[in-house]
Each structure stands twice: as structure tokens, then as C-alpha cells.
Amino acid sequence: MDKSSIIGVLLAVTGIIAGLLIEGGSLGQILQPTAAMIVFGGTLGAVMLQFPLPMVLAAFKKFIQVFVGGKRDTDQALKQIIDFANKARRSGIVSLDQELKKITDPFLKQAIMLAVDGTEPSELRKIMEIQIENRAEEEERIPAVFESAGGFSPTIGIIGAVLGLIQVMQHLDKIEEVGKGIAVAFVATIYGVGAANLILLPSAGKLKIRIQEERVYKEMMLEGVVSILEGMNPRMIEIKLQSFLSEDKNRKSPVRA
Template sequence: MDLTTIVGIALGLLALVGGFLLDGGHISGLLVFSAAIIVFGGTIGAVIVSFPKSHLKQIPKAISLAFREKRTDPQELIAELVDMALVARREGVLALEDRAQAHPNAFLRDGLQMVVDGTDPDLLRQILEVEIEAKEKLYGSYAKLFEAAGGYAPTMGIIGTVMGLIHVLSNLSEPETLAGAIAVAFSATLYGVASANVIYLPIANKIKIRGEEHIAEMDMMLEGMLALQAGENPQLIQKKLTSFLQLETAGAAGKDANRDGEET
């Protein structure tokens, strides 16, 4: 379990509630069941309308990606590829067959098997790049689900507030209840904006980062397998893969920075 995601959401919600209480508010003032139904129910409904069933089935996997700890260590992958390169140089790539078939990483297992089978390097690159591109699109679709929720939630909050104000204006004959009714109405806006900026959008961003990390590792493994197949020096392979992974990570950070600048 990735504690940073859980701690971040908990800290964000705690800061909002804590600030409200420090300002003299009461926790009961934040618990408005009707507003929660409008905002969260409306957001879920809008997301369901926006995406086909095949995308909606991906929600559990998307949540798992955001809350799950990273399973692989890039340095361990590099060390393993370098060790395989040493074996391939001494005994030939056929010596990697048993190791390839038993490898737990499906992408590396399939790629190594193609190397052992003598697949042409250009064809090997083409096949694996198609797989990488498909995985990249999959992670993008995961993030879009939560980005959509983050876009709809504030609007649903405004809708809930307007509905609450309509109710308030229809009961002007009881002025002593107006203040409380207006406060309840605005709680919908609070739910919408808070859920978007503390839950939905941060989870979408975490999914993007997790996806970029995985794609960078797949790119690195692809280059490692091609270098291994070409019989390159293991030390040079290690240097290349280490530098390649650093470049990919920096590139992902640059994409996020550029995207933030464009949105601003």
C-alpha cells in the first residue's frame, strides 16, 4: 500500500476540517447528507455517462495503481539485464531461455523469449514499442476517469448550492431559518470543490506519475534487450540503461511542468 496517497488525502481533509473547527465551526455543520447525495451521486452519474462500460470496468485497477506501492526496482532490473548480458556474451543468448521463461515480468519475459528465438532486432523493437504504446494509452485512460470526476464535482457542487438556494427563497416566510438553510446550501459547493482538489485530481496525477514510471522502465528494458541481443559490452549496457532511465524520469517531470504551464 502506498502510504503517501493515503496520508496526503487524510492530511488534506484534516486540514480543511481542522481549519473550519479552529474558526469556530461545528463538525455537524459539515455533515449535510442531501448535499453529499447531490455532489457525489451526480459526479458518479456524470462519469458513468461520459465513459463506455469497458472504461468503467478499469476503475478498480486505476484505484489500485494509485494506492499500490511500486513493485519493481529499476536498479535491480538494470543489474539483472547486465547479468544476462554477461551470460549471453559467454554462452550465447540461448543460455537465457530457461531464465526468460521463468521471469515474473511479463514484458521482459516476452522480449527475452523473442531474443532467444532469434527475432530480428527491428521487428523486436517494433513489437515491444507497440506494447509500450498500448500500456501508455491504458494509463492515460485510467487518469481520465478521475480527471473527469474532478471536473464534474465542482459543477455538481454549484448545482447543489443553487438547488439549496431555491429551497431557501421558497421559504422566506420563516426568516429565522434562513441563515442555517443558506449554510446548508453552500455545503454542496464545499463538497464539490474539496473532493475534486483533495481526492479526484490528486489521484489522477498519481496515476499519471505511476504510468510514466512504468513506461520509462519498459523503455529501459527494451533498450537493454536490444543491447543484449547485439552483444554489447555489459558495462556499457549498465551505463546506457542508468542514463536512459534518468533521462526518461526527467522527461516525464518536464512533461508535467509544461502541462502545468499550459494550463496556467
């Protein structure tokens, strides 16, 4: 679980609701199904018009990573690569063929398979870097979906507010109801601005971080496999791969085989 995302949302929502209640308001004033329908329905429609349906669906699936599925276990990956380096040094690169069934990461598994098959280090690097680039290009479109939604929702909220005001103006004969009607009309604006600044735009930023972390993780594995293929000393490989880890990881003692 990503504690930062969960605590952040809770703090934001709690702060807004607490402020409303302190000012003498009530939750019923901002719980307006019609306003929600206008804002979220209109925003989703605009996003689907801009992006292909598969990309929109992929964005929905990726959204869970804002709250669940933080950084990869780089320590475990580093240890596994060093184990492979030690075995390859003792028994040759072909001996890693026996380790393939133990590898769960598809990227690392394919890199080891290419190494076992005798692929030259430079060619292996080119092949796997193409995969990294293509995957990164696909995933970088996901945050763009949320950024666009964050741009659309405030405007759709204004549309909802205007629609509400139109309805209010048609009943000016009941002046005592006009003030209440105007207040309800602006709920759509709250939904639009709130969704953009509390959910959509922050989610886009968090997903960009997730994508970058995944890229660094794959680059570390690729560098490790290429180094094994080049016959580099396992301890030198370990030191080399430590540079891919974040600052807090580098403070930990090195992983030894």
C-alpha cells in the same frame, strides 16, 4: 505505500477541519448525506455518460496506485538484465531459455522469448515498442476520467446548493431557519470543490506520473534485451541502462554481476 499521497491527503483534510473548528464550526455542519449523494452521484453519472463503462471501472481499479505501488524496483531489473547479458555472452542467447521461468514481468519475458527465438534486434524493437505504445495509449485514458470528474464535481456541487436554496426559499415564513438552511445548502458546493481539488485532479496528476514511470521501466528493459541480442558488452549495457534511472538512482554505485 506512497507517503507523499497519504501525507498530502491527511494534511489537506486536517487543515480544513482544523480551520472549521477554530472558527467555531462543527463537523456536523458539513456532514450532509444528501449533499454527498447529489455531488458524488451526479459526478459519477456524468463520468459514465462521457466514458465507456470498462474505462470507468479500470479507473477505479487504478485509483489504488495513487496511494500504493510506487516506482518499480529498477535496480533489481537492471541487475537481472546484466545477469542475462553475462550468461548470453558466455553460453549464447539460447541459454536464456532456461531463465524464462524465473522472469515474473510479462513484458521482459516476452522480449527474452523473442530474443531466444532468433528475432532480429530491429524487429524485436518494433514488436515491443508497439506493445509499449498501445499500452501507454490505453493507460493515458485513465487520468482523463479523473480530470473529467474533477471538472464535473464543482458544477454538480453548485446544482446541489441551488436545490438546497430552493427548499429554503419555500419556508421563508420561518425566517429563523432561513440562515441555517442556506448554510446547509452550500455544503454541496464544499463537497464538489473539495472532491475536485483534493482528490480527483491530484489523483489524475499522480497517475500520469505512474504511467510515465512504467513506460520508462519497459523502455529500459527493451533496450537491455536488444543490447544483449546485439552482443554488447555487459558493462556497456549497464552504463547504457543507467541513463534510464532517475537522478537519485544514478547516485548509487553501479550494479555488478
